[in-house]
Amino acid sequence: LDMELALRRAIDQQELQLHFQPKVNLHTGKFAGVESLLRWQRPGHGLVYPAEFVPLLEDTGLVVRVGAWIIDAACQQIVRWLNDGTGPVRVAVNVASRQFVEGDLEGVVREALARNKTPPELLELELTETALMVNTERTITVLTNLKALGIKVAIDDFGTGYSSLAYLQRFPIDKLKIDIAFVRDITTNPNDAAIALAIISMAHSLKLQVIAEGVETRAQLEYLRRCRCDEIQGYFFSRPLPPEALGQLAQSGR
Ligand code: G
Ligand code: G
Numbered sequence: 001l002d003m004e005l006a007l008r009r010a011i012d013q014q015e016l017q018l019h020f021q022p023k024v025n026l027h028t029g030k031f032a033g034v035e036s037l038l039r040w041q042r043p044g045h046g047l048v049y050p051a052e053f054v055p056l057l058e059d060t061g062l063v064v065r066v067g068a069w070i071i072d073a074a075c076q077q078i079v080r081w082l083n084d085g086t087g088p089v090r091v092a093v094n095v096a097s098r099q100f101v102e103g104d105l106e107g108v109v110r111e112a113l114a115r116n117k118t119p120p121e122l123l124e125l126e127l128t129e130t131a132l133m134v135n136t137e138r139t140i141t142v143l144t145n146l147k148a149l150g151i152k153v154a155i156d157d158f159g160t161g162y163s164s165l166a167y168l169q170r171f172p173i174d175k176l177k178i179d180i181a182f183v184r185d186i187t188t189n190p191n192d193a194a195i196a197l198a199i200i201s202m203a204h205s206l207k208l209q210v211i212a213e214g215v216e217t218r219a220q221l222e223y224l225r226r227c228r229c230d231e232i233q234g235y236f237f238s239r240p241l242p243p244e245a246l247g248q249l250a251q252s253g254r
């Protein structure tokens with residue numbers, strides 16, 4: 001309960017902030033954008049990570065409100081980077097299940113894009129399989145409306161949830177993000193390697209891009225490159241960084 005109160009206060013006191021983890025294009029070796037990751041600068045506690053409070057945000061439904069703030073903050077940051085000379089940076093935002101299922105995601109995104117004058121193609125949403133499968137007809141409608149706004153859509157943590165392959169071709173999405181669970185032992189566990197390769201092949205057959213998360217070693221990177229994976233993200237390249245730290249990195253990659 002203390003935590004919930006503190007979180008409610010955090011929202012009002014603007015203690016929430018976004019950090020950004022770079023993604024790299026494996027075909028060109030160049031910077032390919034970032035994933036935004038929520039942080040809580042909690043007075044007396046330092047920087048608090050989402051594992052400690054995102055579940056509570058979900059349980060209390062606060063995630064719908066915070067989620068709208070996150071999307072607006074990401075749109076704002078995109079424009080800040082455009083204006084400060086960093087250049088165009090595509091930002092992928094995590095969307096919580098409840099935010100997708102209960103919130104007016106289309107309205108939130110439309111307003112955030114308009115208010116900040118953000119080029120829509122620089123915004124991407126990362127949705128989970130679970131959220132997409134709750135009501136598949138509604139999902140198709142919402143995704144179609146989101147795509148009409150000009151943004152990109154990815155399925156996060158792919159391979160760990162329950163999603164019917166039949167829906168992969170019906171959902172208007174752009175990208176699959178291979179879950180870290182298959183990447184971790186990709187160079188030592190033949191099953192994980194096979195699954196990752198199968199996901200990449202299937203995605204490409206369906207004209208989807210593929211990104212692998214949690215890449216920590218050059219060996220993982222090289223395997224994924226041989227599999228024709230399009231992008232990677234992980235500590236091998238960079239940890240999540242505060243927005244100020246990103247400018248140079250983004251420019252060096254161009
Ligand atoms: O880097 P990290 O420890 O920050 O993230 C931990 C988990 O919290 C990840 O599963 C990530 O998807 C989730 N998370 C991070 N930022 C956000 C966010 O902005 N919104 C939602 N819904 N989840 C987030
Ligand atoms: O949204 P998602 O569940 O994909 O969140 C990504 C999570 O993975 C975040 O907690 C982020 O900090 C973490 N992460 C990013 N890169 C790496 C990595 O290379 N190794 C590990 N172990 N975790 C990572």
Ligand code: MN
Binds near residue numbers: 094126156
């Ligand atoms: Mn994610």
Ligand code: NA
Binds near residue numbers: 156179
């Ligand atoms: Na993930």
